[in-house]
Amino acid sequence: MASSRPADAVPRRVVLLGMMASGKSAVGAVLAKRLGWSHVDLDREIEAAQGRRVAEIFAAEGEPAFRALEAAATARIAGRTEVVLSPGGGWITRPALLDSLGPDTLSVWLRVSVDEAVRRASASPGERPLLAGPDPAGAVRRLLGEREPLYSRAELHLMTDGRSVPALADDIHSALRARGLAPR
Numbered sequence: 339m340a341s342s343r344p345a346d347a348v349p350r351r352v353v354l355l356g357m358m359a360s361g362k363s364a365v366g367a368v369l370a371k372r373l374g375w376s377h378v379d380l381d382r383e384i385e386a387a388q389g390r391r392v393a394e395i396f397a398a399e400g401e402p403a404f405r406a407l408e409a410a411a412t413a414r415i416a417g418r419t420e421v422v423l424s425p426g427g428g429w430i431t432r433p434a435l436l437d438s439l440g441p442d443t444l445s446v447w448l449r450v451s452v453d454e455a456v457r458r459a460s461a462s463p464g465e466r467p468l469l470a471g472p473d474p475a476g477a478v479r480r481l482l483g484e485r486e487p488l489y490s491r492a493e494l495h496l497m498t499d500g501r502s503v504p505a506l507a508d509d510i511h512s513a514l515r516a517r518g519l520a521p522r
C-alpha cells in the first residue's frame with residue numbers, strides 16, 4: 339500500500355525510509371539544513387535520551403526493547419512540523435509509526451544495493467548490531483526481503499547507488515516544491 343498523503347496536502351515534514359546505510363542520516367542532515375527545518379536523527383535521539391549507544395541497548399535488552407524506544411521517541415516528535423526525520427532502518431517494521439506522522443508528510447525510500455550498503459556500513463564497524471555477524475551481506479539481503487514491502491509504501495523512491503548525498507537532497511527538495519512547498 340502506498341503512503342496516503344492527499345494530493346492537496348503540502349508537506350510539512352519529511353521521513354526518510356530505507357535499509358541501514360542507505361543514507362537516511364546523511365541525506366536528512368543536508369536536506370534539513372537546506373530547508374531551514376530541524377533534523378531529527380532518531381537513533382541519536384534515543385541514544386541521547388538513554389545515555390547509551392544503540393548497540394549497547396540491543397546487547398542489554400534486545401531488539402524488541404529498542405523498537406519500543408523507537409515508538410516512544412516517534413510519539414514525542416510526531417506533532418512537529420518543519421522536520422526532517424531520519425529513523426533507523428527497522429523503524430518501518432512498526433508501520434503504524436509512519437501513519438502516526440500524519441498526511442502532511444512526504445515519505446521517501448532511499449534505496450541501496452546490498453553490496454553498497456555493506457560497503458558503506460563497513461566504515462563504522464560495531465555501530466549496527468544487525469550487521470555484526472559473519473555474513474553482513476546475507477543479513478542485509480534477508481532484512482530487505484522482509485522490509486521491501488514496507489519501504490515501498492513511501493511516496494518517493496530514490497536509488498542512492500552512485501548518487502551523492504547533496505544530489506539526493508536536491509531530488510527531495512524538488513519533490514517538495516512540486517508538491518507546493520513555497521521557497522523560504
Ligand SMILES: Nc1ncnc2c1ncn2[C@@H]1O[C@H](COP(=O)(O)OP(=O)(O)OP(=O)(O)O)[C@@H](O)[C@H]1O
Binds near residue numbers: 381426459461502
Ligand atoms: N549517497 C551516498 N553516497 C556515498 N556514501 C553515502 C551516501 N549516503 C550515505 N553515505 C555514507 O554511508 C554511511 C551510512 O550513511 P547513514 O548513516 O546516513 O545511513 P542510514 O541510512 O542513516 O543508516 P542507519 O539505518 O543505520 O541509521 C555514512 O558514512 C554516509 O556518509
Ligand SMILES: O=C(O)C1=C[C@@H](O)[C@@H](O)[C@H](O)C1
Binds near residue numbers: 357358392425426466
Ligand atoms: O535496520 C535496523 O533495524 C537498524 C538500523 C539502525 O539505524 C539502528 O536503528 C539499529 O542498528 C537497527
Ligand SMILES: [Mg+2]
Binds near residue numbers: 363424
Ligand atoms: Mg541513520
